[in-house]
Amino acid sequence: MESLHQSIxxxxxxxxxxxxxxNRLKEQNIALTNVKRSxxxxxxxxxxxxxxxxxxxxxxxxxxxLNVLDVGCGLGGPCRMLAxxxxxxxxxxxxxxxxxxxxxxxxxxxxxxxxxTFIQGDAAKLPFKDNTFDVVWTQHVQMNIPNKKQxxxxxxxxxxxxxHFLFYDILKKGVEEVSYPMPWASKxxxxxxxxxxxxxxxLTELGLTKKQTTDQTQAGIDFFDALxxxxxxxxxxxxxxxxxxxDTTKPKLMNLLTHLKSKKLELKSGVYKK
Ligand SMILES: C[S@@+](CC[C@H](N)C(=O)[O-])C[C@H]1O[C@@H](n2cnc3c(N)ncnc32)[C@H](O)[C@@H]1O
Numbered sequence: 001m002e003s004l005h006q007s008i009x010x011x012x013x014x015x016x017x018x019x020x021x022x023n024r025l026k027e028q029n030i031a032l033t034n035v036k037r038s039x040x041x042x043x044x045x046x047x048x049x050x051x052x053x054x055x056x057x058x059x060x061x062x063x064x065x066l067n068v069l070d071v072g073c074g075l076g077g078p079c080r081m082l083a084x085x086x087x088x089x090x091x092x093x094x095x096x097x098x099x100x101x102x103x104x105x106x107x108x109x110x111x112x113x114x115x116x117t118f119i120q121g122d123a124a125k126l127p128f129k130d131n132t133f134d135v136v137w138t139q140h141v142q143m144n145i146p147n148k149k150q151x152x153x154x155x156x157x158x159x160x161x162x163x164h165f166l167f168y169d170i171l172k173k174g175v176e177e178v179s180y181p182m183p184w185a186s187k188x189x190x191x192x193x194x195x196x197x198x199x200x201x202x203l204t205e206l207g208l209t210k211k212q213t214t215d216q217t218q219a220g221i222d223f224f225d226a227l228x229x230x231x232x233x234x235x236x237x238x239x240x241x242x243x244x245x246x247d248t249t250k251p252k253l254m255n256l257l258t259h260l261k262s263k264k265l266e267l268k269s270g271v272y273k274k
Contacts, residue, residue: 005122007190008144009096014244017075018102024238035109037080042239044077044106046183047140048220048256048267053168054078054139055085060212060271061164063088066134071123071155072141075244076103076116082137083115091117091133093126095144124150128158135159139168143184146192148202156206159274165208168216168269170256171196176264183245183252196268203272213270217260220267224257 002010014020021043025032030039041051054077063086070079073092076099082088094100100120107113121127123138124147136155145151155165170184172193185191200210236242242249259265 004146004190005095008185011184011186011190012096012244013098014246015098017098017243018105020243021102021106021239024243028238032109037077037084037110037112040106040110040239041077042237043241043243044075044080044103046074046077046241046244047168048170049216049223051077051081053216053219053269054081057137057139057166057168057269058082058086060166060269061135063135065089067091067132068135068137069093069126069128069133069158071126071136071138072144073103073118074099076106076118078137078139079103079116079118080107080110080112083112084110087115088135089115091119091128093119093121093123095120095122124154126154126158130157131160132158133160134163135166136163137166140170140184142167142199143170143182143191143193148192148194148198152199152202152206156203156208156274161274163274164211165203165272165274166270167199169199169267171199171266171268173263173266178259178264179255181248181252182255183241186248193265196266208272208274211271211273213268216267216269221257221260224253224260227253228257 045051065087068082068088068090070092073094076092079090079092083090097120100118103118107116136159172195180187
């Protein structure tokens with residue numbers, strides 16, 4: 001039987017992802033010698049509200065020149081943004097070998113490979129020494145992690161005392177079942193949703209102090225409503241999350257939107273201090 005990690009990797013797998021992105025850039029007449037971060041922003045931030053919400057999260061503390069770990073970094077867009085705009089030295093770790101290969105090549109493409117490092121590995125077993133990072137950052141990853149206690153313990157372990165944990169996540173609200181496919185899981189077998197109260201419980205137990213949480217649900221709904229209207233008028237973008245989700249983009253996004261509207265799921269961001 002397929003292991004949990006294998007199922008998750010297969011769920012996200014898109015072979016030849018970097019090459020596909022390059023072809024799409026060429027089709028838009030973008031010179032591959034002069035690609036900007038903004039040219040790939042539609043695909044390299046795999047969460048609701050993309051680059052805009054990452055900027056909000058980044059501005060919630062003073063990140064300038066800090067050493068940041070992105071847990072479940074995907075294609076590395078947030079790492080590149082933090083490196084480029086805040087002079088951070090960033091490290092991203094992700095389970096997906098193909099995403100890590102793509103993240104490294106995209107950083108080379110936009111000349112940020114000297115400030116970004118990408119490692120394939122498990123978020124729940126971080127290959128870093130205790131007290132390594134000033135900031136640990138994670139967006140839309142914990143839904144794939146069954147052992148939440150281990151996930152947050154590892155984050156806390158590698159975070160320096162006085163450092164900040166920043167998150168932006170999809171959380172369960174209430175006890176009702178959700179329908180699949182969702183962007184993070186095509187079926188319930190590898191989806192492990194929990195509530196903001198449970199998250200706060202794990203983080204507080206570890207000794208972290210809550211600085212702020214922000215409800216991002218309405219902003220997410222507004223974003224999706226605008227996206228659906230754009231898709232109806234113009235069709236799928238050349239460089240968008242459809243590159244990652246292919247034919248299943250529509251049912252996944254519509255399920256997520258429906259569940260946000262019906263209050264079965266919510267979006268939250270927040271800051272904790274060690
Ligand atoms: C929805 S994507 C979000 C990617 C990225 N955080 C972003 O916002 O652009 C979820 C990511 O979590 C990663 N992931 C899931 N389980 C993981 C694990 N156990 N360890 C590391 N990464 C994991 C997936 O491979 C995928 O890249």
